[in-house]
Amino acid sequence: MLPSRLLAAAPLVAMTVLAAPSAHAFDFKTVGTAPAILYQTPSAKGNKLYLAPPGMPLQVMIAYGSWVKVRDMNGDVAWTPANSLAARRNVLVRTPGSRVHSGPDETSAVLMTADKGVLLELADPHALVWARVRHRDGIIGYIKVSDIWGL
Incomplete structure (x- = not known):
């Protein structure tokens, strides 16, 4: 029989495991x-x-x-x-008007706006919310993961 404190923690552990991103999902x-x-x-x-x-x-x-x-x-x-x-990783912008910021947040300066289908080189394949990307023109910045495909 499990101690009561372990039983109480079980739902929290289960939710944490389910919410954790898979390292190799795709x-x-x-x-x-x-x-x-x-x-x-x-x-x-x-x-x-x-x-x-x-x-x-x-x-x-x-x-x-x-x-x-x-x-x-x-x-x-x-x-x-x-x-x-x-093995090199690129991503495509899937949301028209996506913004590439100088930092990984909405308040950072916007370096460029990308249309749907713009190809970006992925600098960090382990990004969760913001991905560091490079445009072929040399612009390096951060874009929301939800605005790109290929990650």
């Missing part, structure tokens, strides 16, 4: 220096669905031999050779 990769062909099946003989441009972030869902099943920002699912993806 595996994201970035299309390498060459465009990646996305196929309907894990085979170069399969139907070609579309071409993913260099730098595009993709969520890796599963690996099958030398192929990976991926999901894009729109939720479309396809297969691509694993060697077409790089």
Whole structure:
């Protein structure tokens, strides 16, 4: 039998575990220096669905031999050779008018405003509320995690 103080703490422990973010909830990769062909099946003989441009972030869902099943920002699912993806991390802005701030808070100066679909390099893949990002023009700042896809 458990002591009463442990029983009283059990709901708090359970809520803490459920609320804790998973360290590896999603595996994201970035299309390498060459465009990646996305196929309907894990085979170069399969139907070609579309071409993913260099730098595009993709969520890796599963690996099958030398192929990976991926999901894009729109939720479309396809297969691509694993060697077409790089470990470098990029994200896409999903909220039009998202602001990149000089610091990780709303009161920091706004360095730029980004439209939906703008590609940003991710500097901290472990961000929870604010992500440190770099724009191709050299601007480095913080954007709300809820405004980006690929994290």
